Amino acid sequence: MIHRSSFLFPAPVYIAGGAAVVGPKEGEGPLKEYFDKIYPSIQSAEESWEKTEIAMQRDAVNLLLKKTRSEDRRVDLLLGGDLINQLTITNFAAGERDIPFLGLYNACATMAEGILLGASLINAGYIGSSVVVVSSHNATSERQFRYPTELGIQRPSWSQWTVTAAGALLLSSALSKIRVRGCTVGRVVDYGVKDANDMGAAMAPAAADTILRHLSFRGQSSDDYDLILSGDLGSRGLDLLKTLLRKEEILADERFQDSGRWMYFPKQDVFSGGSGAGCSASVWSSYLLNCFREKKYRRVLLIGTGALLSTISVGQGNTIPSIAHAVELERV
Amino acid sequence: MGDPLRDSMRASLEEARKKEYAALIEETKAPPPVLKNMVMAFLVGGLICLIAQILYALLVGTNLNDKDAITVVLLFLIFCGSVLTGLGVYDKIGKVAGAGSVVPISGFANSVVAPALEWKTEGLIAGLCAKLFSLAGPVIVFGVTGSVILGLIKYLWLLWTGGVP
Numbered sequence: 001m002i003h004r005s006s007f008l009f010p011a012p013v014y015i016a017g018g019a020a021v022v023g024p025k026e027g028e029g030p031l032k033e034y035f036d037k038i039y040p041s042i043q044s045a046e047e048s049w050e051k052t053e054i055a056m057q058r059d060a061v062n063l064l065l066k067k068t069r070s071e072d073r074r075v076d077l078l079l080g081g082d083l084i085n086q087l088t089i090t091n092f093a094a095g096e097r098d099i100p101f102l103g104l105y106n107a108c109a110t111m112a113e114g115i116l117l118g119a120s121l122i123n124a125g126y127i128g129s130s131v132v133v134v135s136s137h138n139a140t141s142e143r144q145f146r147y148p149t150e151l152g153i154q155r156p157s158w159s160q161w162t163v164t165a166a167g168a169l170l171l172s173s174a175l176s177k178i179r180v181r182g183c184t185v186g187r188v189v190d191y192g193v194k195d196a197n198d199m200g201a202a203m204a205p206a207a208a209d210t211i212l213r214h215l216s217f218r219g220q221s222s223d224d225y226d227l228i229l230s231g232d233l234g235s236r237g238l239d240l241l242k243t244l245l246r247k248e249e250i251l252a253d254e255r256f257q258d259s260g261r262w263m264y265f266p267k268q269d270v271f272s273g274g275s276g277a278g279c280s281a282s283v284w285s286s287y288l289l290n291c292f293r294e295k296k297y298r299r300v301l302l303i304g305t306g307a308l309l310s311t312i313s314v315g316q317g318n319t320i321p322s323i324a325h326a327v328e329l330e331r332v
Numbered sequence: 333m334g335d336p337l338r339d340s341m342r343a344s345l346e347e348a349r350k351k352e353y354a355a356l357i358e359e360t361k362a363p364p365p366v367l368k369n370m371v372m373a374f375l376v377g378g379l380i381c382l383i384a385q386i387l388y389a390l391l392v393g394t395n396l397n398d399k400d401a402i403t404v405v406l407l408f409l410i411f412c413g414s415v416l417t418g419l420g421v422y423d424k425i426g427k428v429a430g431a432g433s434v435v436p437i438s439g440f441a442n443s444v445v446a447p448a449l450e451w452k453t454e455g456l457i458a459g460l461c462a463k464l465f466s467l468a469g470p471v472i473v474f475g476v477t478g479s480v481i482l483g484l485i486k487y488l489w490l491l492w493t494g495g496v497p
Contacts, residue, residue, distance in 0.1 A: 050453075148446035148449070150420060150422065150445070151426070151447075152417075152427065152429075152439065153430075154369070156361075157362050158361055191350050191353045191354070192350050192353070240360065244353075
C-alpha cells in the first residue's frame, strides 16, 4: 500500500501553547475551568453575533500571545478559519493583526487542517512559528446553515449543537513539551448521508478512513495511542466510527473519545453532542493541552472531522461529503 | 486504473459498502418519542385553541359581530406569537410542543418574526424586509394558490349545477 500524504516530521515541531474563549453554554460544561475566557452572553458588547465571534477570535489570539509571551511581530504565519460564508469572521479578525495570513476551510476539521499545514511549513524550515485560530458560533452558524434561532421547531435526537468558541494554538520550532509527530491528510469520503442533521453519521466513514490510513502508515494499532480523539462526531458518530473500525478488526475501545461529547454535560440538552469548527479548536487548545501537562497522555491521535455541506448543496438535495485529518501528538 | 474489470469490481464493492452503511445508520437512529410528542402537541395546541375560544366567547358577548370577533382573536394570537418570539420564549415552547405551537396562527407569526429579528443586522430593507417571508413565503404561496383553485372549482361547480356563481 502506498501512503500518500501521510508524513512524519523529521524536524521537531511543537505546540508551544493554546488559548480558548467560549460562550456561556460551553462555560457551564464540564471543561469550564480549562477555558481562558467565558463570554457571559452569545452576543456581548457587540452589535451582531458575527462581531461577537470576531471578538472571540481576537481574544483567543491575544490570550495565546500573552500566555506564550509572544506578539504579532514574532509570529511568522496566521492560519485560521470559521464556518461563515467566505470566512467572514476570520478575514476580519486577521485584518486586525500584523501577521501574514492564510484562510482555511475544512468545516469542523479546520483546526486539524491548520495544525497539519503549520507544522509542515515549520518542518520544511520556511517558517519558525505559526498561530492557528479557528472559531464557530451557535447563532451565526444556525442562521447560515439552518433556521433562525428563535424559530419554534423540534430537532431530532441525532442532531448536534454548534459550539460557540474560538481556540488558538501556537506552533513553533522552539523546544517545548508537546511535539507534533506526524499527520495524515484526509480524503473526501461520501457514504451518501443526506440528512443535514445527521452529521455524525456523515463524518464517521471519513474518520474511519483516515484512522485506518494513519495506522497503516505508522504500522501501528490503535492501542499504541493513549487517546484517539475525534473533533465533533458526537455520541452517534463516535458509535458509528467504532462499528466501522471493528469491521476492519481495529480495537475500538474507551481510548476512542470525542471532543463534542466532552464539551457538554448530557443534561445540557445538546442532543448527540457539540459540533462546529470551534468545538475541536477550543477543546484541543485548552483541556487537551492541560492533560498533556498533567502527563495524563503520552501519545494522542487527533482526528479533525468536517462535514463539507453548504446551504446550496443541501437545498439541491446532495449528499454530505466529509473529511477527516489526523494529527499525531507526543509528549516530549 | 485502466483495468475496466477491476474498476467495475471496485465500484460495486463501494456500492455494497454504502448500502450496508445506509442500513446501519437507519437501524441505529433512536426513534423520536412519537407518543410524548403527540401528547405535548395536543396539550399545548389545545391550550392555545382554548384561550382563543374563550376570548371569542367573551367578544361575541360584546357588541362585536361574529366576523369581527374572529378577526380580533386572530390578531390577539398573532400578537402573542410575535411578542413571545421577541422575548425568546416561543422557540422553547416549540421545542416541547412541536406541531402544537407551529400549526396555530401564532406559529405563523413566529415564522415571520424569527427571521425578521435575525436579519435586522443587515438593514431595514435588504435585511429585515427582504427576509421577513423567507419561511412564511411558501405558506402564503400555497395559501393563495389553493384558494384560487378552490374558488375556480366552486365557480365551475355552481355553473354546472345551475346555481348562482
